[in-house]
Amino acid sequence: MTDTARTARAGVPERPTLDGIEETWARRWQEDGTYAFDRSKERSDVYAIDTPPPTVSGELHMGHVFSYTHTDTVARFQRMRGRTVFYPMGWDDNGLPTERRVQNVYGVRPDPALPYDPGWRPPTPPVSEAARKDPATISRRNFIELCEVLTAEDEKVFEALWRRLGLSVDWSLTYTTIGRVARATSQRAFLRNLARGEAYQAEAPTLWDVGFATAVAQAELEDRERPGAYHRLRFHGPGGREVLIDTTRPELLPACVALVCHPDDERYAGLVGSVVRSPIFGVEVPVRAHPLADPAKGTGIAMVCTFGDLADVTWWRELQLDTRVVIGRDGRLLPEPPAGVPAEPYAALAGQTVNGARRTIVELLADAGDLVGEPRPITHPVKFYERGDRPLEIVSTRQWYLRNGGRDLDLREELLARGRELRWVPEHMRHRYENWVSGLTGDWLVSRQRFFGVPVPVWYRLDDAGEPDWSQPLIPDESVLPVDPSSDAPPGFEEAQRGVPGGFVGDPDVLDTWATSSLTPQIVGGWETDEDLFRRVFPMDLRPQGQEIIRTWLFDSVIRAHLEQGVLPWRDAVLSGWILDPDRKKMSKSKGNVVTPLDLLVQHGSDAVRYWAASGKPGMDLAFDPAQIKVGRRLATKLLNASKFALGLGAADALRAPATAPLDTAMLAELSGVVATATTAFDGYDHTAALIATEAFFWRFCDDYIELVKERAYGTGPGADSARAALATALSVQLRLFAPVLPFVTEEVWSWWRYGSVHRAPWPTTYEVGRAVQGPGDPELLRLAADALGQVRRAKSERKLSMKAEVPLAEALGPAALLDRLTLVADDVRAAGRIAKLDLLPDRTTELVIACAF
Numbered sequence: 001m002t003d004t005a006r007t008a009r010a011g012v013p014e015r016p017t018l019d020g021i022e023e024t025w026a027r028r029w030q031e032d033g034t035y036a037f038d039r040s041k042e043r044s045d046v047y048a049i050d051t052p053p054p055t056v057s058g059e060l061h062m063g064h065v066f067s068y069t070h071t072d073t074v075a076r077f078q079r080m081r082g083r084t085v086f087y088p089m090g091w092d093d094n095g096l097p098t099e100r101r102v103q104n105v106y107g108v109r110p111d112p113a114l115p116y117d118p119g120w121r122p123p124t125p126p127v128s129e130a131a132r133k134d135p136a137t138i139s140r141r142n143f144i145e146l147c148e149v150l151t152a153e154d155e156k157v158f159e160a161l162w163r164r165l166g167l168s169v170d171w172s173l174t175y176t177t178i179g180r181v182a183r184a185t186s187q188r189a190f191l192r193n194l195a196r197g198e199a200y201q202a203e204a205p206t207l208w209d210v211g212f213a214t215a216v217a218q219a220e221l222e223d224r225e226r227p228g229a230y231h232r233l234r235f236h237g238p239g240g241r242e243v244l245i246d247t248t249r250p251e252l253l254p255a256c257v258a259l260v261c262h263p264d265d266e267r268y269a270g271l272v273g274s275v276v277r278s279p280i281f282g283v284e285v286p287v288r289a290h291p292l293a294d295p296a297k298g299t300g301i302a303m304v305c306t307f308g309d310l311a312d313v314t315w316w317r318e319l320q321l322d323t324r325v326v327i328g329r330d331g332r333l334l335p336e337p338p339a340g341v342p343a344e345p346y347a348a349l350a351g352q353t354v355n356g357a358r359r360t361i362v363e364l365l366a367d368a369g370d371l372v373g374e375p376r377p378i379t380h381p382v383k384f385y386e387r388g389d390r391p392l393e394i395v396s397t398r399q400w401y402l403r404n405g406g407r408d409l410d411l412r413e414e415l416l417a418r419g420r421e422l423r424w425v426p427e428h429m430r431h432r433y434e435n436w437v438s439g440l441t442g443d444w445l446v447s448r449q450r451f452f453g454v455p456v457p458v459w460y461r462l463d464d465a466g467e468p469d470w471s472q473p474l475i476p477d478e479s480v481l482p483v484d485p486s487s488d489a490p491p492g493f494e495e496a497q498r499g500v501p502g503g504f505v506g507d508p509d510v511l512d513t514w515a516t517s518s519l520t521p522q523i524v525g526g527w528e529t530d531e532d533l534f535r536r537v538f539p540m541d542l543r544p545q546g547q548e549i550i551r552t553w554l555f556d557s558v559i560r561a562h563l564e565q566g567v568l569p570w571r572d573a574v575l576s577g578w579i580l581d582p583d584r585k586k587m588s589k590s591k592g593n594v595v596t597p598l599d600l601l602v603q604h605g606s607d608a609v610r611y612w613a614a615s616g617k618p619g620m621d622l623a624f625d626p627a628q629i630k631v632g633r634r635l636a637t638k639l640l641n642a643s644k645f646a647l648g649l650g651a652a653d654a655l656r657a658p659a660t661a662p663l664d665t666a667m668l669a670e671l672s673g674v675v676a677t678a679t680t681a682f683d684g685y686d687h688t689a690a691l692i693a694t695e696a697f698f699w700r701f702c703d704d705y706i707e708l709v710k711e712r713a714y715g716t717g718p719g720a721d722s723a724r725a726a727l728a729t730a731l732s733v734q735l736r737l738f739a740p741v742l743p744f745v746t747e748e749v750w751s752w753w754r755y756g757s758v759h760r761a762p763w764p765t766t767y768e769v770g771r772a773v774q775g776p777g778d779p780e781l782l783r784l785a786a787d788a789l790g791q792v793r794r795a796k797s798e799r800k801l802s803m804k805a806e807v808p809l810a811e812a813l814g815p816a817a818l819l820d821r822l823t824l825v826a827d828d829v830r831a832a833g834r835i836a837k838l839d840l841l842p843d844r845t846t847e848l849v850i851a852c853a854f
Contacts, residue, residue, distance in 0.1 A: 012647050018605050018633075021744045026163045033073075033755050035168040038084040039533060047083035048540035049075060050521045050570055052553070053167070053177060056154040059099035061623055063546075066599045067576035069613035069741075071544040073687040074574070077741035079168070082761040086525045086537045088173035089162065093151035094211055094453045095513035096387055100438025102147050102452075107131030108452045110143035112486070112508070122146055136157030140451050140486065147452040151178070161598060166606050166743045168759065175524055178452065181480035182409070186516040187457040189560060190446075191475060194458075198403045198563055198646060205306070205313045206397045206445065209385040210331035214449040215399055216385045216392060217512060218442060219552045223381035231296065232372040233365060235259065235276040235285075242267075242628070243276050243287075244372060246298030247378065250365065251333070251357035252305040253278060254341045254349065255326040256285055260315055261301040263289040268301050279370035280345050280361070288319050290543045303718065307394035308385070310441070325396050326459050333357050338640075353391070369716040378777045398470065400447035401508070402455060404559055415751055418558050423572040425685045426619035426793045429547060436551040444556070444768035446515045453510030457483050459490040466501040474504060478528075518556035521569040536545040540570040547575045547619065574685050575619040587623075600629060607742040608632035613740045617688045635695065636745040642702045643749040646727040650712045652753040654724035655732060658774035661712070661719055662781055664726035666703045671697060671730055672769040678737050678765070687741065694737040701730060704786035711831035719827075729772040733764040778821075784848070785825040788812065791850035792833035807835040809853040816842035842844060 009673065024244035029035060049071065054064060076644045079085045086276035103109055116139045123131070155176070162169070175182060193199035207216045228248045235243040245259065256278050261268040271287040278285060292311060293302055304315045306323045315321065324338035333354055337346035348364065349357045365371035383392045397736075405412030415437050424430040447456055457476055460468035474490040476483045485506025497503030516523075521540050524534040540562070545553055554573060578586045601608050612631025616622030657666050663726040674697045681689035704726075713723035732754070739758050750758035770777075796805055812819055819840045822829070830838050835852075 007835075009753055010757060012644055012752045016644050016748075017637055018607070018745060018748075020641065021748050022164050022166070022601075022606050023749050025744050029759075030163075030171070031422060031756070034759055035079070035085070035087065035170050037086050037170045037173065039534065039536060040773065041084045043536050045082070045084055046086055046536050047075075047078040047539075048086040048525075048537040048542070048570075049088075049526075050540045050543045050557075051087065051089055052545050053092040053175075053517065053520065054158065055092045055097050055452070056151050056158055057101040059596060060158060061247065061579075062597055062600075062727075063514075063579045064577050065165060065350070065609060066613045066616060067544065067546060068162070069165065069610045070169060070375075070574070070576060070618065070687060071542075071741040072165075072610075072743075073614060073682070074542060074544070074685065075168050076743065077682045077763065079759060080736065080739065080761060082762065085168075085170075085171045085523075086540075088171070088175060089159070089167070089169040089171065090174065090520060090524065091151070091155045091158065091522045092513065092517055093147075093155070093176050094178040094510075094516065095448075096214070096450060098147050099143075099450060099452050100153055100212075101386075102143070102150055102312055103135055104132055105150060106146060107135045108138050108146065109135040110138045110140045110144065111137040112568040113450075115725045116141040116143075118767075122149075144452055149176070151176070161601075164606055165597075165608065168743070173524060177513065177520075177523075178454070179738070180482060181529070182516055182519075182523050183454045184529075185483045185519050185527060186454045186511060187476075187562060188478055188528060189479065189519055189522070190511065190515065191457060192564060193402055193476070194473075196563070199400060200403075201398060201400050201473075202396045203393050203396060205316070206394045206399055207383070207385075208329060208395045208397070209388045209389045210329070210393060211216050211388050212385065212450070213329060215445055215447060215569055216388075217398060217445045217514075218440070219436075219514070219555075220386050221383050223387045224298055224384050225379050226382040227377065228380050228382075229375035229377050231365070233303070233364065234370040234372055235278060237271060237275050237276045237287075239721065242731065243271065243301065244299045244304045245301055247303050247308075249305070249308050249358070249376070250361045251349065251354055252326065252338060253303075253309050253361060254281055254283075254346055255305040255308070256283070256303050257306055257316065257321040257324055258285050258300050258304040258319065258816055259287045260290050260293045260304050260319070261287070262295045263291060263292040263301055264350060265293070265295045267295075271301075280364050280368055281341055283341055286321075288315075288321075290315055290319060301462075302718070308398075310396070313394060314441070323396065327354065327393050327395060327423065329395055329397070331393060352725075399445050400511075401443040402446050402515070402559070402773075404440060404444040404456055404555075405437060406442045406444075412437060412440070415555075415558060415562065418568055419561055421568055422558075422570075425572065425574040426617075429550065429575045429619060431554065431575070432547065432550050436555060443697075444512075446512045446514050446560070447509040449508070450510055453513065454516050455484045455486065456481070456507040456509045457481065457485065458507045459485050459493075459504045460507070462499070462501055462505055464501050466499075468505055473708050474508070503667075512578050514552050514556045517553055518560045521557065521561065537567075538569070539567050541572060543570040543573045545573070545575060547577070550575070567615045572685070576617045577616060577619050578622045580621050582623060582625070604629050604638060605744070607636045610743075611635060611691075614687050614691050618685055632742075635656070635698075636742055638702060639698070639735075639742070639745050642698075642732055643735075643752070645706065645710075646731050647753055648725050649710070649727060651728040651731060654721065655728040656772070657721060657725035658727070659722045659726035659729065659772055660774045661722040661726075661828075662706060662778070663705070663785055663828050664722045665775055665777035666779055666781035666785075666825070667701065667767055667774045668726055668729060668773050670700075670779035670782055671733055672766045672777070673779065675733060675737065675764050675769055676766050679765075682740070687719040690737070691741050698734055698738075700782070700786070701734070704789070705730075705782060707788060708785055708825070708828045708832045712828060725772065729769065733769060736764050738852055781821060781825055784818070784822055786831055787848055788822065788829045788850050789832050791836065791848075792829075792852060795850070796850040797854075801854070804834060807833055807852050807854065809837050809839070810835045811839045811851045811853075812848065813841045813844040814853065815846065818848055822848070 233248045273285045458473035525538045612628045677693040678690035
């Protein structure tokens with residue numbers, strides 16, 4: 001039984017209030033199943049939303065409220081349009097942010113070498129600063145269990161806030177990106193990628209975050225301006241020629257494998273093909289030409305090291321240079337020099353941090369006379385992991401990759417074509433997608449050296465020497481997914497064979513969090529586990545998300561659906577803008593200008609905060625403005641009071657009766673136009689335009705129409721019946737127009753006089769409004785009457801008279817045709833203005849003038 005059949009009319013309260021309605025209606029919606037997805041409907045009757053799962057290791061802020069409110073207005077509108085809305089909520093709880101939060105909250109870190117301790121109990125938070133800086137070690141399994149406990153608590157807090165905000169999700173569909181279904185889905189997709197040759201393993205230069213001790217993908221990079229210095233080094237060329245190079249990383253000198261200049265640079269044309277000797281180490285390195293070398297940068301010839309930056313990786317790969325790695329995964333220089341580098345000078349650098357080695361090498365260069373001049377301070381962009389606080393290094397590691405068009409031009413063109421199939425709101429966001437896909441330089445690195453994530457579902461045989469055979473991974477059957485290779489044995493092996501020659505070893509890595517989040521349509525849609533559901537919801541209708549993750553979540557989701565299902569995962573993508581502080585700066589935790597929403601929701605009410613959020617269009621930035629929230633509160637309060645007044649006149653009993661009086665039909669004719677405008681706006685994902693049109697009409701309805709009609713509505717007879725009928729239709733329609741943005745107050749008022757939920761009621765149509773009008777409806781009549789009444793009120797105000805003061809005589813001057821139309825609403829103007837006598841004087845003025853005599 002639906003809520004429509006169960007929920008009775010409550011009657012108009014004596015003192016309507018907004019206080020407490022969030023708790024009341026959130027509970028009722030859950031009890032009544034108001035937002036439950038009806039899986040008996042066919043795909044054409046379903047509207048499916050691929051909701052962004054927020055990272056529960058963080059804190060919800062106004063940016064979340066902003067974008068999730070936008071999505072909720074779409075869900076509510078589509079539900080009222082007769083679609084059954086598939087609107088789940090997910091929690092993104094795996095990956096680095098969760099691990100960092102657990103480490104900070106409990107002062108622990110995982111050590112895979114430690115055995116599982118079933119009796120271990122975490123310390124009671126908060127722990128001391130000393131414990132956070134020097135965390136205790138626990139087993140990998142104990143650490144993962146602790147991550148699961150903390151995320152479960154965080155998810156409860158998030159859900160409570162979302163319920164208070166009024167998100168109309170079906171909470172029975174909630175998923176997590178570390179849950180069993182998500183793990184199985186992610187592993188299944190990976191294994192199929194592997195079987196088709198789309199996933200592969202390679203030993204290659206890898207962007208590495210030393211602080212997190214993990215590989216990082218290209219999509220997770222950001223440039224940060226950092227101070228540095230150019231050091232000019234003297235290399236020794238043939239015939240005693242000195243070759244000067246500028247570098248910001250002299251500590252990588254022992255990793256130097258070549259010098260590179262531009263093919264057209266005449267200064268170095270004679271050197272190309274020869275070798276030079278590096279300072280201090282005396283290692284011979286070739287001089288090569290490559291078009292990426294910039295003749296205008298520094299001395300025009302660059303030192304290529306393995307690996308200093310991404311340009312080094314490109315040169316190393318395309319020029320097929322040697323490899324001399326000197327930086328380890330801990331961010332320190334390796335204890336032994338690479339092959340071909342003399343041990344004696346390298347010993348001064350071994351084991352040092354990057355900064356320490358830099359200071360040492362500069363001293364050695366100066367002592368050798370190969371540091372030319374003083375270092376020149378600069379500020380330059382440095383690559384960081386977007387969540388990290390230390391510059392990235394590039395180290396050589398074995399990792400898993402997924403083909404993404406970075407090295408496959410045919411696949412790149414297919415993914416660009418997918419981007420053109422997608423409907424982008426706003427349209428210009430498509431260019432960000434295309435720029436990202438076109439600029440990819442490598443495949444998607446999907447393995448991470450962490451713990452709380454979806455395990456890479458493969459094992460490796462160990463040879464007789466105990467070395468793994470990387471070329472032939474052992475694969476589980478899909479029927480046993482999810483698996484954890486660190487605790488599960490592969491097919492055909494027993495746990496006792498783990499780590500022994502002739503046995504096996506599990507892949508120690510987990511998948512990048514985006515390798516799972518990119519599959520949210522498949523996870524919630526029941527791919528391969530609930531084919532009946534999957535055919536009803538996939539491909540989905542809407543992907544709402546932030547513009548900053550087009551390159552990750554959106555692009556990665558397109559890749560996975562393209563490779564697995566051969567389609568886009570959804571039809572439309574709606575991108576949200578940024579939330580700005582009052583100084584028009586983007587809100588971010590790093591800037592310390594983030595505003596959390598809970599206090600605002602409690603102080604002003606959820607509808608008021610949603611009103612502020614709905615004031616921002618998709619793709620457009622919106623400044624956080626408490627004054628706008630207060631406007632939303634006033635609007636919700638006015639909706640309560642105006643509704644009480646209209647229902648107090650008997651409007652509830654006049655619903656579906658015809659409106660016959662000219663002023664009433666005029667008001668409804670204007671309302672019909674508002675319905676058309678709002679409907680078109682919502683169809684185009686422009687909730688802001690819908691709200692603007694609805695709100696503007698509502699204030700005219702309150703300030704003009706109600707004031708003009710209330711005297712007639714208090715009476716009896718055909719005129720009063722018409723007024724009450726018009727009030728009933730207008731109230732019913734406006735509640736539904738406001739419902740997507742102001743769900744609590746509209747549901748409260750609806751419950752006073754209608755059955756069921758306003759959010760299950762049909763969206764208003766122009767046909768519905770027109771059916772309530774008997775005879776022609778001229779919207780200009782309402783404006784004309786409002787203009788006349790406004791002039792009468794101004795006249796009273798100028799004389800400091802009460803609005804209830806009698807006007808013995810008023811004269812209406814204007815063009816004859818205008819006054820003829822005024823006669824149609826003259827009785828309402830006289831009653832509202834308390835005018836004893838109204839004389840019409842045609843053709844005395846070119847526009848309407850009301851002259852009052854007191």
